[in-house]
Amino acid sequence: MARTLIHVPTTARKGEVMEIRTLIAHPMETGYRAGSDGRTLPRDIIRRFTCRYNNEVVFSADLYPAISANPYLAFNVVANASGTLSFSWEGDNGFSQTESAALTVA
């Protein structure tokens, strides 16, 4: 399991625009770099990030080798109902991780 850092408010007013910031520890090996033996290192990146709000996709991003190691993404979501926000990352070599956060909307 890779370490993740997720900034999301625990409570929000209805209709409020929340800023969500996510970061996951991942090398994002580009597949263009040579290793110490001179051979090209195989690509190992996170290809897709998805944010679901009560099982509905509200934001998704396709990532490419030009994204830095430990991919950081910040985006916005409107708070409309209490529930859970889930964040999933999928990538090469079967990488898949999902984290979730509870949100209370007053």
Added chain:
Amino acid sequence: MTLAQASTLSRRQLMAAGVGVGLGVTWRPAHALSDELAGALRGFTGGAPTKEGRVLLDIAPLVENGNTVPINLTVQSPMTAADHVQAIAVFNEKNPQREVVSCKLSPASGKAVVATRIRLATTQQLIAVAKMSDGSYWTHTVDVIVTLAACIE
């Protein structure tokens, strides 16, 4: 005779080509898209016309470390069901691969602002494209100087 003729001709052609290249460089406007960027843009828009504006690709003009460069994408849009941003993509000119990131947004986003960190292999041009719900495409082109390149090649 024929050999001499051939060599003269090729030299003339070479000179003409050189002049052509020189003029091409001087005539190139400040924000003309390179073939690589134009191709990547066509791949995203499917050949639809694009307009400059509404999108802002915020990046430091002088990058000291190409391994991690913060970028901020902002699109002017009310983000309502009738008028919102559907997708934002960023393309580069000189990394090994043209694509940088491609995000899908919806009215549930509330605000069309996305931030991330990217790699830049060298001094180059970047373009951000936003696809609106009415089918229009808006772009913003930025020139970036990179002093320490990302180790991606």
